[in-house]
Structure formats: C-alpha cells, structure tokens
Amino acid sequence: MFSFFYYNAKIDKKWSLLTIAIVLLLGAPLLTILLKLFSGPGESWAHIKEYLLLDYLFNSLFLMVACSIFTLILGVIPAWLVSAYSFPFRKLLQWLLILPLAFPNYLTAYAYAGLFDYSGIYERMMVQIFNLDHISHIDIMGIWGLAWVMSFSLYPYVYLSARSFFSHQSHRQMSAAKVLGAGRFKAFYSIVLPLARPAVVGGLLLVVMEVLGDYGSAYYYGVSTYTTAIFRSWFALEEPETAVYLSAQLCMFILFLIVMERSLRGEKKYQFNSEGSQQLIKKTPKSHIQAMFMVVTIIPISLGFILPLIQMIYWASITFHEVWSTSFLSIVWSSFYLSMITAFICICISFFLIYAAKWSRSLIIQRLSTLPILGYAVPGVVIAVGIMIPTLIFDKWLVNMTQYYLNWSMGFLINGTIIGLIFAYSVRFLAVAYHPIEASIQKIGMRFEQAAQMLGVQRWKRMLQINIPLNKLGLLSGALLVFVDTMKELPLTLLLKPYGIMTLSVKAFEYASDERISETALPALFIIMTGLIPIFLLSRMMNA
Amino acid sequence: MKKYSVAKLCLLVLLLNSCTTNSNKGEAQKQQQEVNLYTHRHYAPDQELFAQFEKEFGIKVNVVNASADELMLKMENEGVQSPADVLITVDAGRLQRAKEKDLLQSISSEILTSNVPDHLRDVDGHWFGLTKRSRVIVYAKDRVTKDQLSTYEALTEDQWLGKILIRSSGNIYNQSLMASMIANLGEEAAAQWAAGILKNMARSPKGSDRDQMKAVAAGLGDLAIVNTYYVGKLLTSPDSMERAVGQQMGIFFPNQEGRGTHINVSGAGVAKYAPNKANAIKFIEFLSSEAAQEIFSSSNFEYPVNPKVKISPLLQSWGAFKEDKLSLSTLGALNKSAVLLFDQVGWK
Numbered sequence: 001m002f003s004f005f006y007y008n009a010k011i012d013k014k015w016s017l018l019t020i021a022i023v024l025l026l027g028a029p030l031l032t033i034l035l036k037l038f039s040g041p042g043e044s045w046a047h048i049k050e051y052l053l054l055d056y057l058f059n060s061l062f063l064m065v066a067c068s069i070f071t072l073i074l075g076v077i078p079a080w081l082v083s084a085y086s087f088p089f090r091k092l093l094q095w096l097l098i099l100p101l102a103f104p105n106y107l108t109a110y111a112y113a114g115l116f117d118y119s120g121i122y123e124r125m126m127v128q129i130f131n132l133d134h135i136s137h138i139d140i141m142g143i144w145g146l147a148w149v150m151s152f153s154l155y156p157y158v159y160l161s162a163r164s165f166f167s168h169q170s171h172r173q174m175s176a177a178k179v180l181g182a183g184r185f186k187a188f189y190s191i192v193l194p195l196a197r198p199a200v201v202g203g204l205l206l207v208v209m210e211v212l213g214d215y216g217s218a219y220y221y222g223v224s225t226y227t228t229a230i231f232r233s234w235f236a237l238e239e240p241e242t243a244v245y246l247s248a249q250l251c252m253f254i255l256f257l258i259v260m261e262r263s264l265r266g267e268k269k270y271q272f273n274s275e276g277s278q279q280l281i282k283k284t285p286k287s288h289i290q291a292m293f294m295v296v297t298i299i300p301i302s303l304g305f306i307l308p309l310i311q312m313i314y315w316a317s318i319t320f321h322e323v324w325s326t327s328f329l330s331i332v333w334s335s336f337y338l339s340m341i342t343a344f345i346c347i348c349i350s351f352f353l354i355y356a357a358k359w360s361r362s363l364i365i366q367r368l369s370t371l372p373i374l375g376y377a378v379p380g381v382v383i384a385v386g387i388m389i390p391t392l393i394f395d396k397w398l399v400n401m402t403q404y405y406l407n408w409s410m411g412f413l414i415n416g417t418i419i420g421l422i423f424a425y426s427v428r429f430l431a432v433a434y435h436p437i438e439a440s441i442q443k444i445g446m447r448f449e450q451a452a453q454m455l456g457v458q459r460w461k462r463m464l465q466i467n468i469p470l471n472k473l474g475l476l477s478g479a480l481l482v483f484v485d486t487m488k489e490l491p492l493t494l495l496l497k498p499y500g501i502m503t504l505s506v507k508a509f510e511y512a513s514d515e516r517i518s519e520t521a522l523p524a525l526f527i528i529m530t531g532l533i534p535i536f537l538l539s540r541m542m543n544a
Numbered sequence: 545m546k547k548y549s550v551a552k553l554c555l556l557v558l559l560l561n562s563c564t565t566n567s568n569k570g571e572a573q574k575q576q577q578e579v580n581l582y583t584h585r586h587y588a589p590d591q592e593l594f595a596q597f598e599k600e601f602g603i604k605v606n607v608v609n610a611s612a613d614e615l616m617l618k619m620e621n622e623g624v625q626s627p628a629d630v631l632i633t634v635d636a637g638r639l640q641r642a643k644e645k646d647l648l649q650s651i652s653s654e655i656l657t658s659n660v661p662d663h664l665r666d667v668d669g670h671w672f673g674l675t676k677r678s679r680v681i682v683y684a685k686d687r688v689t690k691d692q693l694s695t696y697e698a699l700t701e702d703q704w705l706g707k708i709l710i711r712s713s714g715n716i717y718n719q720s721l722m723a724s725m726i727a728n729l730g731e732e733a734a735a736q737w738a739a740g741i742l743k744n745m746a747r748s749p750k751g752s753d754r755d756q757m758k759a760v761a762a763g764l765g766d767l768a769i770v771n772t773y774y775v776g777k778l779l780t781s782p783d784s785m786e787r788a789v790g791q792q793m794g795i796f797f798p799n800q801e802g803r804g805t806h807i808n809v810s811g812a813g814v815a816k817y818a819p820n821k822a823n824a825i826k827f828i829e830f831l832s833s834e835a836a837q838e839i840f841s842s843s844n845f846e847y848p849v850n851p852k853v854k855i856s857p858l859l860q861s862w863g864a865f866k867e868d869k870l871s872l873s874t875l876g877a878l879n880k881s882a883v884l885l886f887d888q889v890g891w892k
Contacts, residue, residue: 051887117755118761119758119785119789124785141751219714222711222712222748222750234613235613237880237883237884388618388621389621396625399625412625415621494610494611494614510586510609513611514587515752515754516777518783
C-alpha cells in the first residue's frame with residue numbers, strides 16, 4: 001500500500017542502521033546468554049533431568065496456566081463493567097483497579113504469608129473470635145497459594161489493556177449490535193470480546209513473563225519453578241553453565257509464546273476509524289445490579305491491594321521506630337530517580353523501534369525490532385550476568401586504554417555504576433513500554449502519517465511532531481509501567497547497583513532475607529506509595 | 545530541519561549520560577583511606593560497629609550488601625579490577641567456595657590466630673569465622689520433654705512420624721547440616737538420615753526458620769530444626785504473638801554425648817585483589833577484637849568466636865553446649881554432595 005508514496009532508500013538505510021545498532025546494544029546480554037546455549041549444560045544436567053526437571057516444568061506450566069485463567073477473569077470482567085456501565089464510584093474504582101501494579105508480587109506474597117500465618121490476622125480471628133483452634137488454618141504457602149497471590153498482583157496488566165480497548169474501541173460494534181437488536185451481554189460476548197483478543201493477549205503475555213521470571217515469591221513459598229532452578233543450579237550446584245542453559249531454554253520458550261501471540265493476532269489488524277476512538281456510551285443498570293457490579297469490581301482491588309496493604313500497614317506500625325531514619329529518604333529518592341530515567345529511556349527506545357519498523361520495507365528490520373522485548377522474559381539475575389560478561393570486557397579495555405594513553409586511572413564506566421544499572425533495567429523493561437506504545441501506534445493507524453508524507457514532511461519530523469503528540473497516552477502508560485516495574489525490581493538491582501546507592505526493593509529484600517518480614521513493611525509501603533503517584537496522575541489524565 | 549531534530553535528541557541523551565557518569569567518577573577518585581566491604585550481613589548494629597571502626601582508624605567503610613552468591617559472582621567477574629577488599633558471608637560453606645574459586649588471599653595475622661579458634665578458620669588463612677550459630681532442635685514445651693531427644697540421627701525414629709518441621713533443602717544452613725552428616729557418617733548413612741527426616745516431616749518443607757517454629761506453636765508438629773538466633777529474634781519480636789511463639793519453644797542441643805551440635809560461622813576473608821589489603825586486615829582484626837565481638841555477635845543473637853568474650857544473658861540462659869569440632873572447611877567441600885543427596889531423596 002505504500003508503493004504509492006515517495007520512498008527514499010537512503011533515509012531508510014540510516015533508520016535501519018540505527019535500529020540494528022539499538023537492537024545489538026540491547027541484545028548483547030541476551031546474545032551472550034544464548035551463545036552459552038551451545039556450550040551446553042554442566043555435568044549436573046543429568047542429575048537435574050533425573051530428579052528435578054519434571055517438577056520444574058510442571059510447576060512453571062501450572063502457574064502459567066492458572067495465573068492466565070485467573071488474571072483473565074480478574075482483568076477482563078472489571079474492565080468491561082467499568083467501560084460499559086455506569087454505577088456508583090465507577091470512576092474511582094476504575095483507577096483503583098490498577099493499584100496492585102504498585103505492589104511487587106514478592107511483597108504481596110510476604111503479606112499473604114503473614115495474613116495466613118499461624119500468628120497472622122486470619123488465624124487470630126479464627127482462634128480468638130470463633131474459637132476454632134487452628135482447624136481452619138489455610139496453608140497459603142503452596143502452589144495454589146502462589147497462583148492466587150500472583151494472579152491478584154498481576155491482573156492489572158490484563159485489565160489495563162482490556163479497558164483501553166473496551167472504552168475506546170468498542171463503541172461502533174456496540175452500536176451496531178444494538179441496532180441489530182442484541183443485548184449488551186451478547187454483544188460483549190460475541191463481538192467485543194473476540195475483537196479485544198489482541199489487546200488482552202498482549203496483557204496476558206506480560207503476566208506470563210512475570211510469572212515465569214518470578215523468583216522471590218516462588219522461593220519463599222517453597223515452589224520449585226524454572227527460575228528457582230536457575231538459581232539452584234547456579235548457586236547450590238555451582239554450575240553457571242547449567243543455569244545459563246536453563247535460562248536459555250526459558251528464553252526460547254518465551255520466544256515461542258511471543259511468536260504464537262503474533263500469529264494469533266495474524267493479519268488482522270483491528271484498526272478502526274476515528275469514530276472508533278469515541279468513548280463507549282455507558283448504560284445505567286438497575287440499582288441492585290449496580291450494587292452487584294460494584295462488588296465484582298471491588299473484589300480484585302481488595303484482595304490484590306487493600307488486604308496486603310493492611311498487613312503491611314500493621315507491620316509498619318510495629319516496626320516503624322526501628323526502620324525509619326533520615327537516610328531512609330535518600331533511599332526513596334534514589335529509587336525514584338533511577339526509575340524515572342529508566343522509564344524515559346525505555347519509551348524513547350521503544351517508540352523509535354516501533355516507528356522505524358513501521359516504516360521499514362525490510363521484513364528483517366521489522367522482525368529485528370521486536371527482539372529486544374525478549375529481555376522481559378529473562379529473569380533479572382540472568383540479565384545482570386549477561387550484561388556483566390560483555391561490559392566487563394569493555395570496561396577493562398577502557399581502563400587499560402585510558403591508563404596507557406592518558407595516564408589517567410578511571411574506574412569502570414559501566415560496571416557498578418548507574419549507567420550499567422540503567423542499561424540493565426532498560427534491557428529488562430523495554431517490553432513493558434513497548435506493548436502499550438505499539439498498541440497505541442497501531443490504533444492511531446497510518447493516515448496522518450501518509451497525509452504528512454504527501455505534504456513532504458520528513459520522517460524525523462513526523463515522528464516528533466505528529467506521532468509523539470498523537471501517542472501521548474500510549475507513551476505515558478508505557479513510562480508509567482516501566483517506572484513502577486523499576487521501583488519493584490530486585491535481583492538485577494542487587495547485582496548491579498553501585499556503591500552508596502540503596503534502593504527500596506533492596507532494603508526490603510535485606511529485611512526479608514533476614515527473616516525480619518515485618519520490617520519489610522516500611523520500604524514496601526514506600527515502593528507502593530511512589531508507585532501510586534504516577535498511577536494517580538495517569539488516571540487523572542485518562543479521565544480528562 | 546531534520547538534522548536539528550536529531551541533534552536535539554542526541555543532546556538530550558548525552559546530557560543524561562554525562563549527569564550520571566560524573567557522579568560516579570567523583571566517587572571512584574576519592575583518595576581517602578578506605579576499605580570496601582562486600583557483605584551478606586545487614587544488621588543495624590553492624591553499621592554502628594563500622595562507624596566505630598571509621599572513628600578509631602580513620603578508614604572509611606564502603607558497604608555493598610547482597611547475597612554471598614551474588615557478591616562472589618560480582619568478584620569473579622570484576623577479576624583483577626575488583627574494588628572488594630573484604631568478603632563477609634553468613635556461612636562457612638560459601639567462604640570455602642570463595643577460597644576454591646580463588647577469590648580470597650591468605651593472610652597471616654597473630655591477632656586473628658589468637659582471637660579465632662583453629663576449627664573456626666581456614667587452615668591457610670583465607671578466611672576467619674567471626675560469629676557462631678548452632679543448628680538445634682526446638683520443641684513444643686507442652687508436648688515434648690528434653691529426655692525424649694538425643695541426636696539429629698534419632699529424629700528419624702518412628703515416634704516423630706509427622707512431627708518434624710524443617711525448611712527446604714535450598715537453604716544453606718540445611719545444606720551445611722547435611723554436609724556435616726556426610727562428613728561424620730558417610731554418604732550412605734547421610735542419605736538414609738535425610739530420607740528418615742523426610743518421612744517424619746509434618747508438611748512439605750517451606751518458609752523460613754521462624755515459620756517452622758510458628759507451625760510447631762500451632763500444633764502442626766512437635767519439633768523443628770532451626771538456628772538458635774531465630775529463637776532470639778522471636779523472643780524479641782515487636783509482635784506479641786511472635787514473642788508468645790518464642791516462649792513456647794524449648795531449645796535442645798543435640799549430640800552432646802557424641803560429636804557435639806552442628807555449628808556454622810559467619811566470617812570474613814580478604815579479597816584476592818584487595819586494593820586496600822592493609823586496611824582489610826585491620827578491619828577483620830577489629831571485628832575479632834573483644835570490644836567488637838560483643839556487639840557483632842549479639843547484633844544477631846549469635847555466639848562470639850573469640851573465647852575471651854562473654855555471651856549475652858539470653859544465650860547464657862540456653863546453657864553451654866558442646867560443639868561439633870569438625871573443620872568448617874569440610875562443610876564447603878561437601879556442600880555440593882549435600883545438595884545432590886537432598887535431590888535424590890526428594891527433600892524439596
């Protein structure tokens with residue numbers, strides 16, 4: 001369809017080269033890991049295959065399937081209710097539903113463990129009020145408990161993508177269905193839901209990546225997954241080769257999922273006319289149904305956010321005097337600016353890659369530009385090592401060169417500095433910015449672009465002056481998601497953070513690994529609170 | 545026009561980069577006396593101790609906190625250029641592993657050899673234990689009496705069927721205990737022991753040492769195998785319910801008739817490429833000194849390694865005990881065998 005338009009091979013080449021450079025830079029850590037696939041696993045591989053692998057596979061697949069089902073239910077139903085119906089507190093609930101995003105899932109897991117602990121609130125209630133002596137004990141620390149905890153902390157990924165589709169894109173279909181005499185439910189079920197599939201599956205993919213990459217919760221709950229296996233073979237069996245081999249396998253599996261998602265989406269690009277972006281008209285149901293809808297939307301909020309929050313507030317109240325100090329504020333600040341910079345870099349790179357791919361005629365460039373999102377699939381600790389190996393070579397070379405030629409002894413430029421840390425964050429979280437931006441660009445479509453091109457506007461200018469303002473919302477939601485994820489990130493930060501910098505997640509981890517779970521509450525609350533600010537801003541903007 | 549936009553973007557990126565690099569170079573170039581500490585320990589009183597060291601010797605202590613495995617990985621990757629001077633871990637197994645990976649160097653210090661008993665330090669002077677912890681049996685005082693208990697081995701008897709709580713085999717303290725079993729009894733007997741414990745478990749292993757004691761208090765089982773200091777932590781918890789759990793626990797030091805109770809240390813070694821070697825030695829010597837040992841060990845309800853230092857009243861109340869004098873280097877050497885055996889018997 002572009003053949004009608006002016007095509008400049010020279011410009012295209014520049015864009016392609018820049019794309020390749022970015023992809024190589026971001027891909028270096030992953031490439032390092034994947035290359036290690038060829039050197040094969042270590043000698044413990046036979047042992048792992050015989051005694052452990054089946055368990056790892058089963059648990060990971062179980063968690064993946066269970067969390068997908070749960071997050072679909074928890075994400076799609078509220079998304080539809082808040083987009084299509086009007087009921088009391090709808091606007092408030094609509095943004096409250098995102099809040100679990102601010103809660104790192106390992107902290108939700110700790111909070112739930114505390115709630116259902118033998119000395120937890122639930123048990124106390126049962127023993128003291130109902131006089132049930134531990135018969136009613138709920139053992140949350142198992143694979144079902146883990147699926148529960150992860151689903152309630154991850155459903156917002158599905159919710160966000162589904163809601164954005166429902167409220168902005170389903171207006172025409174609903175009107176058409178109404179004219180043809182279908183009820184709201186039928187129209188939703190048979191028209192809107194199938195159309196929402198690409199958006200929902202995109203959100204689901206993020207959930208699955210989080211589930212497969214999780215270490216903190218699974219380890220604490222005693223569930224052996226592929227990721228815990230990576231840690232185990234690395235540290236307990238002392239075989240980095242085996243660990244890297246396992247991560248390479250995991251990486252391949254995620255790649256397979258991504259390819260599946262792409263082919264599911266297929267050629268169907270659900271692009272609609274500008275009328276499509278009109279808000280869906282909300283129906284006001286009878287009052288008892290309104291009450292029911294309210295309850296349904298409140299459930300995920302309470303179990304994914306309010307309940308663990310109460311536990312954290314309780315813990316914080318009993319440990320506040322021990323944990324609080326002036327240095328605590330500097331920890332908050334460093335977490336905050338690290339996340340800001342990462343978010344900015346991630347949206348810039350994602351936007352560039354998507355935009356460049358959209359205009360590229362080369363299928364290779366188009367495919368290549370989606371590769372960096374694989375970073376999200378790889379557990380943080382593996383990325384950290386994937387970054388250490390190549391950058392150390394560079395750093396050591398740089399140190400020697402400056403020493404030799406300039407007689408100036410400098411420290412490492414990347415390793416153990418903020419640059420290394422942010423580079424690692426960007427590799428890890430690019431996908432988080434990528435998906436909303438991609439969805440947004442796809443939604444906007446090519447029409448403005450084509451018009452501007454016919455008027456002779458150059459590509460850079462079109463990108464900066466037309467596409468960035470048009471995709472403002474997509475860029476902001478991308479930035480928001482990266483920001484919150486960076487605040488929460490743990491294993492990678494542990495390995496790469498420089499001297500003198502402490503982040504909230506590391507602080508929380510230190511307490512938890514010390515079995516001082518209740519002391520994790522204060523840093524946890526700060527992670528949650530700082531995560532809330534951008535969520536709040538974004539929801540204001542969405543409503544405006 | 546196009547070039548202008550590109551330039552703007554590049555400028556922005558450059559600006560961003562230079563901001564971040566400057567702050568780092570500043571730190572790297574400081575010429576002050578310092579010692580760089582890679583540590584797995586992160587207890588608040590430790591910080592006070594470091595501040596005291598800074599004041600006394602005028603040497604600044606830079607701390608990098610992470611798990612020992614990650615710190616070792618970092619040191620391995622940094623190689624000759626590693627800024628690490630001292631590595632502190634919370635178990636001997638990892639110190640031994642660091643030695644085997646050639647991350648530490650041998651040092652000779654009369655102060656350290658006199659302050660730290662033989663079996664608590666490396667033969668070649670690569671690492672030195674600083675605090676001791678023992679892995680003991682705790683029991684529900686209302687259901688179990690002391691004379692029902694004797695050794696770790698006796699826990700495999702049928703009377704404890706469905707009564708024992710212990711955490712997962714991924715935990716280093718369990719791995720070290722298993723390594724000591726292998727060293728003392730041989731692989732076959734150790735595997736049988738692990739299978740016996742597995743058979744008697746009240747539930748599949750999960751959670752922390754504290755969680756095991758809570759489960760005992762709730763009646764899920766009667767015994768738990770935990771490190772002593774976790775009992776101390778429960779007893780001083782800000783949570784009243786946790787304190788109650790601690791009070792219900794009795795502490796039993798097993799194998800007193802035989803080889804003694806299994807112990808482990810948290811300890812330190814000087815990094816192979818330590819840029820401030822002299823400061824590093826001073827620092828470890830300081831931590832082994834009588835004045836520091838009291839704070840350093842009590843910060844985590846541990847036992848001091850320096851025999852001249854008196855133990856805290858709480859620890860005294862648990863009584864003196866005979867410790868397994870097995871050289872702690874052995875634990876590190878047998879760690880991998882322990883992990884493999886755990887997997888084979890199916891202890892998760």
